Structure formats: C-alpha cells, structure tokens
Amino acid sequence: MVKKMDVKEAIRSRRSIGKVKQEPVDRALIEEILEAGTWAPNHCHTEPWRFWVMTGEGRALLGKGYAEVAAAGADPLLSEEELAKLKSAQEKKAFRAPVVIAVAVTPSAQEVVPEVEEYAAAHTAVQNMMLTAHALGLATIWRTGAPTYHPKMREAFSLGAKEELVGFVYIGYADMAPPKAERTPFAQKTLWVSE
Ligand SMILES: Cc1cc2nc3c(=O)[nH]c(=O)nc-3n(C[C@H](O)[C@H](O)[C@H](O)COP(=O)(O)O)c2cc1C
Numbered sequence: 001m002v003k004k005m006d007v008k009e010a011i012r013s014r015r016s017i018g019k020v021k022q023e024p025v026d027r028a029l030i031e032e033i034l035e036a037g038t039w040a041p042n043h044c045h046t047e048p049w050r051f052w053v054m055t056g057e058g059r060a061l062l063g064k065g066y067a068e069v070a071a072a073g074a075d076p077l078l079s080e081e082e083l084a085k086l087k088s089a090q091e092k093k094a095f096r097a098p099v100v101i102a103v104a105v106t107p108s109a110q111e112v113v114p115e116v117e118e119y120a121a122a123h124t125a126v127q128n129m130m131l132t133a134h135a136l137g138l139a140t141i142w143r144t145g146a147p148t149y150h151p152k153m154r155e156a157f158s159l160g161a162k163e164e165l166v167g168f169v170y171i172g173y174a175d176m177a178p179p180k181a182e183r184t185p186f187a188q189k190t191l192w193v194s195e
Helices: 007-013 027-038 056-072 080-095 115-135 151-156
Strands: 049-055 099-105 139-143 164-172
Touching: 007 115, 027 049, 027 099, 027 115, 049 056, 049 115, 056 080, 056 099, 056 151, 099 115, 115 139, 115 164, 151 164
Parallel strands: none
Antiparallel strands: 049 099, 099 164, 139 164
C-alpha cells in the first residue's frame, strides 16, 4: 500500500534512483505516469511530446540505439568480435529498469511558439511523470548523455526532422536507498524586487 503524498513532499523527497529491481510495473501505473505527463503546461496547447513505453524485449529498441551510436564512434580497427562485445554492453544499458519511457519533443512544423518553449513543455512533462511515479511508490531516473542526441539514436526512434529526444525515464521499484541530496538555498539565487 503506497502512502498518500502531497505535492510538496513529493517534490522534496523524489531522488534519482539508478538501481531498480527487474520486478514488472503494472500497466495501470505506467498509464497514470503517462497521463501526468500530458498535463504539463504547454504554450498555445501544442502538446509537443511523444512517448515510447519500453518493457521486456521492447527495451531492445533503446538498446539498439545505444549499440548503433557506440558502433558509429568505435575504433575502425576493432575486430568483429570486439565490436560485437561493445555493442552488446551498450544494448544492456537499456535493460537497467523494467520500464523505460523515451520522451521526445515534437515541435510543430509551423512554428506556433518559440521552439525553446516546446522543449520547456516536454521537460515539464518529464518532471510531472517522475513526481507521479514517485508518489506511486516507484523510483525513476532521467537519463540522457550524448547518445540521446546522436543521429543513430534519432534513426532508432524514427524521429521527424524537428523532433528530439529529451530523455529516457527509467522506472522501477528501488533497489537502493535514496542518495542524500542538497540544494543551494533559494535566497542565494533570488533577488526580491518590490519597488
Ligand atoms: C536533463 C537531465 C538529464 C539527466 N541525465 C542523467 C544521466 O544521463 N545520468 C544520470 O545518472 N543522471 C542524469 N540526470 C539526473 C541528475 O543527475 C539528477 O537529477 C541530479 O543528480 C540531482 O539528483 P536528484 O534527481 O536526486 O535530485 C539527468 C537529469 C536531467 C534533468
């Protein structure tokens, strides 16, 4: 039974959790997470996001992306066996959680709002998803890294010209304690302007 969590508590206690169990996650929970993503604020109602939910062998979609990116940047002198080993190690990265949701920003062909705002909306969708997952008792980590934006990764996800992956949300039940976290007090980043 997951205890109820208010927004403030969810924001404060969510941590990036890199190690989760392979225990499957109910589809109903994944759907709640996706729905929360779609409630992100978005300028002019462009709803500029697309999701891929990868579970089981479906995670090979991302695995292939990682592998192809690594192969494209590999030393051309590698033997076939070495290359296969490299690709296999990269493929495995996609299997670090039972559910991985790839999120892409989908700016409209005709610019309705500045593209930076489409990205803002897609990023906000990710945060909504992570907070919702956390409130449901699930652990998440938002992963990117250079391979995310590589042409070979774009190819793996058949992205359109203006589309871009904004991250992979790895989801599962935590298999580690939440790391300690600190933030700079807002006072050091804030100027109050009252007149
Ligand atoms: C856009 C973005 C990309 C990230 N990519 C990675 C990543 O590739 N690998 C990783 O371990 N963490 C990644 N993170 C998670 C951050 O490292 C994490 O949010 C940060 O350390 C703060 O920890 P917290 O989320 O527990 O508060 C990413 C976070 C954001 C916002």
